[in-house]
Amino acid sequence: MLAIRRATDDDVAEMAQLAADFGLFTADPQSLASHAERIAALVADPRHCVVVADHDGVLVGYAHAQDYGPTLRHSWTTARLHDLFVREDHRQSGLGRRLHRAIVVWCRSRQVKHLEWQAAPSSIAFYQHLGYRADYGTDYANHPSFEHWFDA
Numbered sequence: 001m002l003a004i005r006r007a008t009d010d011d012v013a014e015m016a017q018l019a020a021d022f023g024l025f026t027a028d029p030q031s032l033a034s035h036a037e038r039i040a041a042l043v044a045d046p047r048h049c050v051v052v053a054d055h056d057g058v059l060v061g062y063a064h065a066q067d068y069g070p071t072l073r074h075s076w077t078t079a080r081l082h083d084l085f086v087r088e089d090h091r092q093s094g095l096g097r098r099l100h101r102a103i104v105v106w107c108r109s110r111q112v113k114h115l116e117w118q119a120a121p122s123s124i125a126f127y128q129h130l131g132y133r134a135d136y137g138t139d140y141a142n143h144p145s146f147e148h149w150f151d152a
Helices: 009-021 028-043 093-107 120-128
Strands: 001-008 048-055 058-070 078-084 113-117 145-149
Touching: 001 093, 009 028, 009 048, 009 058, 009 078, 028 048, 048 093, 058 145, 078 093, 093 113
Parallel strands: 078 113
Antiparallel strands: 001 048, 048 058, 058 078, 113 145
16 A cells, blocks of 8 residues: 655655665765764654655655745745655656645645745656646756745
8 A cells, every 4th residue: 555644753764775776875874874864853853844655664755845934024935845756666656746745735734835846857747747837047957946836
């Protein structure tokens, strides 16, 4: 059975391994331990939303967003989607859409008005399929930005 849920402390080591499998860093023990420590801090921080895709007790994807909080000018907040990864053998299954949806639901629960992110070249079509338009006028032309504005 596949479930999208908030990450817990019990998921941290497996999430670090999954991130290494995605090529985000090397999988040596020291690097894994360092990243697991950082992931644990993010999972515990209410300004961050870390959701996982759990397939029969095995993590096959995750998403991470951060709420930047209100500013001097606005009571509403902007959030950034930092990561959304799905294992290759689970892509094209709707899982990425479900992870993204979980982040959107979390944003709505926090008075986030603006969610923004940049996409790797390999994920541009995915976000376009979700209905978003790529903005190539950013600092990283190969990694266009995307945004979701919420109703006030």
